[in-house]
Amino acid sequence: MDPRFDDADEAFRREVAGWLVRELGGEFAELVDAGGPGREHEHVEARKAWERRLGRDGWIGLGWPEADGGRGLSWQRQVIFHEEYARAGAPGRVGHIGEQLLGPTLLMFGTPGQKAHFLPGILDGTQLWCQGYSEPGAGSDLAAVSTRAELRADGWHVDGQKVWTSLATEADRCFVLARTEPGSTRHRGLSYLLVPMRQPGVDVRPIVQLTGTSEFNEVFFDDARAPAEDVVGAPGEGWKVAMGTLAVERGVSTFGQQMGFAREFERVLAAARAGGAADDPVIADRLLDSWMQLQVLRHTAVMTLGAPAGSTPGTEANVAKLMWAPWHRRLGELAVDVLGAAGTVTAGPEVDELTPAQRLYLFTRADTIYGGSDEVQRTVIAQRMLGLPRGPA
Amino acid sequence: MDALFGDEQRDLQRTVRDLLTREDPGPAVWQRLCGELGLTGITVGERHGGAGATTVELGIVLAELGRALTPVPFLQTAVAATVLDRSDAPPAAEVLPALVAGGLVAGLATPAPPTRWPTGSGPALTGVLDNVVDGPHLDLLLTPAVVDGAAVLVAVRTDAPGVTRTTLPTLDRSRPQARFALRGAPAVEIGDAASASRATDLLLAAVAVESAGAARFCLDTTLAHLRTREQFGRPLGTFQALQHRCADLAVLVESAWATARHAMWAADADPAGAAVSAPLAKAYCADAFRTVAGEMIQLHGGIGFTWEHPAHRYFKRATSTDLLFGGRAWVRSVVAERAGLPAVR
Ligand SMILES: Cc1cc2nc3c(=O)[nH]c(=O)nc-3n(C[C@H](O)[C@H](O)[C@H](O)COP(=O)(O)OP(=O)(O)OC[C@H]3O[C@@H](n4cnc5c(N)ncnc54)[C@H](O)[C@@H]3O)c2cc1C
Numbered sequence: 122m123d124p125r126f127d128d129a130d131e132a133f134r135r136e137v138a139g140w141l142v143r144e145l146g147g148e149f150a151e152l153v154d155a156g157g158p159g160r161e162h163e164h165v166e167a168r169k170a171w172e173r174r175l176g177r178d179g180w181i182g183l184g185w186p187e188a189d190g191g192r193g194l195s196w197q198r199q200v201i202f203h204e205e206y207a208r209a210g211a212p213g214r215v216g217h218i219g220e221q222l223l224g225p226t227l228l229m230f231g232t233p234g235q236k237a238h239f240l241p242g243i244l245d246g247t248q249l250w251c252q253g254y255s256e257p258g259a260g261s262d263l264a265a266v267s268t269r270a271e272l273r274a275d276g277w278h279v280d281g282q283k284v285w286t287s288l289a290t291e292a293d294r295c296f297v298l299a300r301t302e303p304g305s306t307r308h309r310g311l312s313y314l315l316v317p318m319r320q321p322g323v324d325v326r327p328i329v330q331l332t333g334t335s336e337f338n339e340v341f342f343d344d345a346r347a348p349a350e351d352v353v354g355a356p357g358e359g360w361k362v363a364m365g366t367l368a369v370e371r372g373v374s375t376f377g378q379q380m381g382f383a384r385e386f387e388r389v390l391a392a393a394r395a396g397g398a399a400d401d402p403v404i405a406d407r408l409l410d411s412w413m414q415l416q417v418l419r420h421t422a423v424m425t426l427g428a429p430a431g432s433t434p435g436t437e438a439n440v441a442k443l444m445w446a447p448w449h450r451r452l453g454e455l456a457v458d459v460l461g462a463a464g465t466v467t468a469g470p471e472v473d474e475l476t477p478a479q480r481l482y483l484f485t486r487a488d489t490i491y492g493g494s495d496e497v498q499r500t501v502i503a504q505r506m507l508g509l510p511r512g513p514a
Numbered sequence: 515m516d517a518l519f520g521d522e523q524r525d526l527q528r529t530v531r532d533l534l535t536r537e538d539p540g541p542a543v544w545q546r547l548c549g550e551l552g553l554t555g556i557t558v559g560e561r562h563g564g565a566g567a568t569t570v571e572l573g574i575v576l577a578e579l580g581r582a583l584t585p586v587p588f589l590q591t592a593v594a595a596t597v598l599d600r601s602d603a604p605p606a607a608e609v610l611p612a613l614v615a616g617g618l619v620a621g622l623a624t625p626a627p628p629t630r631w632p633t634g635s636g637p638a639l640t641g642v643l644d645n646v647v648d649g650p651h652l653d654l655l656l657t658p659a660v661v662d663g664a665a666v667l668v669a670v671r672t673d674a675p676g677v678t679r680t681t682l683p684t685l686d687r688s689r690p691q692a693r694f695a696l697r698g699a700p701a702v703e704i705g706d707a708a709s710a711s712r713a714t715d716l717l718l719a720a721v722a723v724e725s726a727g728a729a730r731f732c733l734d735t736t737l738a739h740l741r742t743r744e745q746f747g748r749p750l751g752t753f754q755a756l757q758h759r760c761a762d763l764a765v766l767v768e769s770a771w772a773t774a775r776h777a778m779w780a781a782d783a784d785p786a787g788a789a790v791s792a793p794l795a796k797a798y799c800a801d802a803f804r805t806v807a808g809e810m811i812q813l814h815g816g817i818g819f820t821w822e823h824p825a826h827r828y829f830k831r832a833t834s835t836d837l838l839f840g841g842r843a844w845v846r847s848v849v850a851e852r853a854g855l856p857a858v859r
Pocket of ligand 1: 158251252253254255259260261262284285286287288337487490491492493494495496497
């Protein structure tokens with residue numbers, strides 16, 4: 122039983138589940154459990170087709186206002202969609218950066234013209250986006266970005282370098298945080314630009330990850346162009362826009378993520394039973410801890426993320442991230458530990474031929490880094506939620 | 515069914531917090547809690563003179579009592595009253611009005627594992643119930659027992675012949691304990707095996723939510739200290755090493771509160787789910803509370819090691835919470851068993 126949903130919601134759940142079973146049973150069967158953070162390289166072409174199928178059948182932009190092409194569904198229904206999506210093992214989305222980051226940003230800060238121009242391509246799954254925030258000199262300290270852009274008569278001219286840009290090889294456009302006021306520092310003088318990726322001034326170079334695969338890239342801008350009107354918010358106000366994106370995320374996708382975690386846990390448990398590790402009291406204890414913590418994650422999300430906006434300090438997402446990222450990493454450790462020596466043998470001789478347990482083990486090392494590292498989350502929680510004073514700069 | 519924290523719950527929280535900060539802990543508080551606010555009967559149906567609320571509201575009250583560490587036998591009495599009210603066994607009508615008015619103190623023993631349950635034939639019960647929380651105050655003792663070969667939930671009057679009570683000196687002075695030796699003590703059956711297990715689950719959930727409230731107080735007090743205490747020419751709270759530790763504590767406090775509240779919600783609304791979420795909440799919240807209370811001592815430095823400072827009272831309450839009510843290992847083994855996970859012992 123669940124305190125969040127009523128009978129009509131549960132009927133919607135059956136509709137979602139039915140659609141997923143149908144679609145993943147046929148031409149998209151190879152996509153079950155593919156993709157996801159750190160694994161964006163998997164089955165990219167098929168996942169692009171999947172994105173268009175989602176769009177065609179109206180599963181993108183569920184919570185967006187109907188006036189903007191969304192379905193205006195309740196928070197509960199969005200949660201249900203994400204839960205069923207994960208329960209079915211549907212693939213990691215290639216369109217999530219557009220749907221979950223750029224779309225909400227445009228809904229909040231975009232002009233009617235920008236919304237009309239960019240939202241349809243996200244909603245029908247044909248336009249993919251990537252996020253151009255991090256730079257070699259600006260990671261946790263995002264306000265240190267130094268990519269420059271200048272507005273001339275023929276539009277924006279962009280120069281600089283981004284790094285760790287996920288899906289940049291696939292994306293049609295990139296939202297770029299760039300310094301547009303020469304001589305400005307920190308949070309001032311930044312603008313949020315929408316830059317086409319397929320143009321001579323943009324060079325994308327894949328970076329090989331410790332997994333032997335490559336999802337993120339270096340992106341070089343050498344006199345790259347963007348139309349003058351493709352700046353979100355006022356020029357110079359880009360920091361506010363970039364931060365606003367983070368605030369819109371009320372965590373509906375968290376529940377889907379937890380459903381996926383539950384599937385992963387079940388596989389680790391099954392492996393522990395099959396190989397006999399479950400009889401080891403230390404392993405049994407770790408399995409219990411992992412399972413309990415997963416329930417705690419869920420209860421915490423149910424109790425805090427469902428609260429009406431404005432009724433809470435707004436740091437729930439930080440608390441959630443600082444709970445799930447280390448949890449997931451520990452699950453990855455458990456996944457190889459239950460296999461013992463066998464956990465060290467790969468599925469084949471190529472560097473990227475990892476077993477599922479090894480993939481979980483290695484890919485979860487990224488969870489505590491991207492999207493605000495654990496350390497950054499702790500600082501945000503301490504200062505914004507707990508009100509502890511900032512130290513000397 | 516309002517599991518989320520709404521305005522009414524906030525009002526209740528404020529009322530109880532005001533009372534507990536205004537009054538000196540003593541007999542007067544007990545009188546106000548029962549008589550004036552009727553809180554021992556908060557979950558009891560109106561036909562028995564209660565307020566007819568759910569276990570969610572009871573959880574709000576318990577968290578405040580945990581916060582203040584008020585030494586009253588409230589948790590036990592309110593849990594017993596809820597158990598009796600939901601059981602609808604004949605003794606309920608008889609004792610509930612007195613429980614609601616505060617004229618009778620009741621509580622539940624948690625002899626775990628079941629091999630420690632008292633046994634009996636007919637109404638005469640024999641066995642030893644050790645470490646019964648609030649034992650010195652109890653007029654009515656509920657316990658799981660094996661009567662004529664069947665697991666049941668029974669009630670025993672503590673002044674009955676055949677009941678010997680020994681008060682135990684306790685590390686946690688805010689939570690007294692007693693040992694009850696039963697030799698042919700008269701017992702009344704109030705429920706079957708399932709009600710016995712539900713009663714224990716409710717007690718575990720109640721203890722969890724009390725712990726969550728107490729843990730939050732420990733964090734709040736620690737944060738206040740770190741904001742004002744200066745060393746090296748600046749407030750301690752500006753040091754990142756301490757900020758990050760506090761953030762970890764905040765995660766524990768928030769997640770314990772959510773987990774405990776969920777368990778209190780499930781107690782009335784989702785009995786099947788409560789069988790897992792109650793022991794899980796007890797195990798998690800007691801552990802979290804112990805961690806936060808320990809950090810409270812550490813982050814206060816020398817003052818945190820004094821008798822005068824409240825930190826040690828919370829530390830000791832956290833310890834007793836973790837080790838009592840069946841204890842940590844037993845509660846964890848119950849979670850593993852009910853969740854279908856490999857046995858942990
Ligand atoms: C798989 C993956 C995908 C990514 N995808 C994208 C993407 O699509 N677009 C994008 O823009 N970025 C992306 N990133 C980048 C990510 O946002 C950054 O890696 C992250 O913000 C950390 O920055 P950094 O790598 O420069 O590390 P640094 O900031 O140099 O941090 C190094 C270490 O120091 C710690 N640290 C830093 N500052 C402090 C401080 N003040 N106090 C205490 N500790 C501190 C960090 O926690 C970390 O442990 C991705 C990263 C990964 C791993």
